[in-house]
Amino acid sequence: MGMNKTFALGVVLSALLATTAAATTCATGVPVQLSSGNWYQLVSGGGSNVTYAQAKAAAAALSHLGNPGYLATITSAAENNHIANSIGSYSSAWIAGTDSAAEGMFRWDAGPENGNLFWNGAPVVYANFAAGEPNNTNNDDFVEIAWWSATWNDATGNFGNCYVVEYAPIPEPAAGILGLAGMVLTGLMGRRRIG
Numbered sequence: 793m794g795m796n797k798t799f800a801l802g803v804v805l806s807a808l809l810a811t812t813a814a815a816t817t818c819a820t821g822v823p824v825q826l827s828s829g830n831w832y833q834l835v836s837g838g839g840s841n842v843t844y845a846q847a848k849a850a851a852a853a854l855s856h857l858g859n860p861g862y863l864a865t866i867t868s869a870a871e872n873n874h875i876a877n878s879i880g881s882y883s884s885a886w887i888a889g890t891d892s893a894a895e896g897m898f899r900w901d902a903g904p905e906n907g908n909l910f911w912n913g914a915p916v917v918y919a920n921f922a923a924g925e926p927n928n929t930n931n932d933d934f935v936e937i938a939w940w941s942a943t944w945n946d947a948t949g950n951f952g953n954c955y956v957v958e959y960a961p962i963p964e965p966a967a968g969i970l971g972l973a974g975m976v977l978t979g980l981m982g983r984r985r986i987g
């Protein structure tokens with residue numbers, strides 16, 4: 793009886809601890825490709841997750857199939873929906889938006905669109921802030937996406953969050969360079985023959 797009770801208590805405690813641990817971070821998913829070609833991955837920051845700066849640095853250190861990663865930039869509804877619906881879920885995760893340089897002027901902070909303005913009080917090209925956001929409540933300067941609504945919020949960058957990594961296929965210069973090299977070689981060989 794005593795053994796059974798101790799065992800049962802252990803099971804309950806384990807379950808409680810597991811629940812607590814699971815609630816602190818997301819599950820790192822696999823990169824999922826959108827038809828446009830880019831991959832997106834929800835990444836755990838570990839036990840207490842990571843700040844915006846840590847997420848940005850960690851994303852830049854990742855790669856998928858040789859394609860470098862960066863903290864995700866979301867520039868279309870298709871991209872936003874793909875992230876919200878296809879890569880797993882968590883309460884929220886960092887994406888690469890910030891207005892740290894100029895309050896209320898949100899720019900992309902990584903990837904091919906680095907530096908591009910996407911919010912100046914209204915969407916520039918594309919933005920998906922929740923109603924009433926961005927509100928700069930606590931000098932919020934960094935953008936997170938929330939899964940319950942697929943919308944964005946400005947938050948302080950210093951709390952723990954999961955993050956979304958984007959991988960863009962590297963354009964294929966190899967074929968062009970090889971083709972150019974072939975033309976140069978052909979040209980040289982032609983000259984030699986003529987000479």
Ligand SMILES: [Ca+2]
Pocket residue numbers: 864865866867871903958
């Ligand atoms: Ca993007």
Ligand SMILES: [Ca+2]
Pocket residue numbers: 891892895896928931932933934946
């Ligand atoms: Ca702000």
Ligand SMILES: [Ca+2]
Pocket residue numbers: 925926927928929932945946947
């Ligand atoms: Ca906010």
